[in-house]
Amino acid sequence: xxxxxxxMRGLLGKRLRFHLPIAFSLSLLAAxxxxxxxxxxxxxxxxDFYKQYDAVKEFNAMREAGIFESVRPSGE
Amino acid sequence: MQPTLVHTAALGxxxxxxxxRRCCAxxxxxxxxxxxxxxxxxxxxxxxxxxRLDTPLPDKAYKxxxxxxxxxxxxxxxxxxxxxxxxxxxxxxxxxxxxxxxxMKKRTDExxxxxxxxxxxxxxxxxxxxxxxxxxxxxxxxxLEEEWQAKQLKRMLDMRxxxxxxxxxxxxxxxxxxx
Numbered sequence: 001x002x003x004x005x006x007x008m009r010g011l012l013g014k015r016l017r018f019h020l021p022i023a024f025s026l027s028l029l030a031a032x033x034x035x036x037x038x039x040x041x042x043x044x045x046x047x048d049f050y051k052q053y054d055a056v057k058e059f060n061a062m063r064e065a066g067i068f069e070s071v072r073p074s075g076e
Numbered sequence: 077m078q079p080t081l082v083h084t085a086a087l088g089x090x091x092x093x094x095x096x097r098r099c100c101a102x103x104x105x106x107x108x109x110x111x112x113x114x115x116x117x118x119x120x121x122x123x124x125x126x127x128r129l130d131t132p133l134p135d136k137a138y139k140x141x142x143x144x145x146x147x148x149x150x151x152x153x154x155x156x157x158x159x160x161x162x163x164x165x166x167x168x169x170x171x172x173x174x175x176x177x178x179x180m181k182k183r184t185d186e187x188x189x190x191x192x193x194x195x196x197x198x199x200x201x202x203x204x205x206x207x208x209x210x211x212x213x214x215x216x217x218x219x220l221e222e223e224w225q226a227k228q229l230k231r232m233l234d235m236r237x238x239x240x241x242x243x244x245x246x247x248x249x250x251x252x253x254x255x
Contacts, residue, residue, distance in 0.1 A: 045240055045241050049240045062236065066234070067235050
């Protein structure tokens with residue numbers, strides 16, 4: 001009935017040495033994945049949109065639709 | 077290797093008593109015997125007995141008042157335990173404890189009551205909401221009508237709401253339809 005004495009010290013240190021590298025690397029991975037899955041495509045989408053954007057044309061289209069109060073459609 | 081007294085009984089041996097035996101935390105008290113109808117009063121300043129899964133050893137034994145037979149058994153317990161018979165060991169266990177762990181962990185049908193009660197109250201709430209719909213709710217806002225919603229949608233597209241990645245980005249302005 002003589003069991004070996006259980007480990008009494010260094011339990012937190014052992015846990016941290018195991019879990020902290022994993023935690024940090026997973027967080028870093030999550031950040032990198034978010035960057036390349038979300039932010040980079042979004043930046044590209046914005047860039048592509050404004051490459052072919054004609055502000056005046058869009059304004060006139062909106063004006064004709066009648067949403068502005070300062071400029072009414074050209075017919076009125 | 078002798079198993080401990082607690083372990084033997086906690087293996088779930090069928091105790092030859094009625095299954096309706098009810099064990100509770102209130103025990104006989106020499107000092108406090110109430111026969112009134114308003115219930116048993118417990119002196120909470122004294123050590124108490126309890127049957128709890130998370131606290132295995134209560135502050136006191138289950139049985140306070142020992143009969144002569146119990147007392148002689150307790151005397152025998154002071155000697156070597158391998159001279160106790162199985163029945164004596166079980167009797168000693170039952171002096172110390174009311175229920176064994178398997179008895180405490182026994183499945184009950186309480187969940188049926190709980191689920192039934194949940195459904196009853198959900199049903200009642202449904203009736204209350206129905207009554208409210210008829211007698212309390214104000215008139216439905218006109219902004220929820222089909223025609224208004226269609227005009228709202230057209231206005232959002234005219235305003236070019238979220239034209240890059242969101243709403244108007246999904247509308248094809250040349251063809252006048254969703255992409």
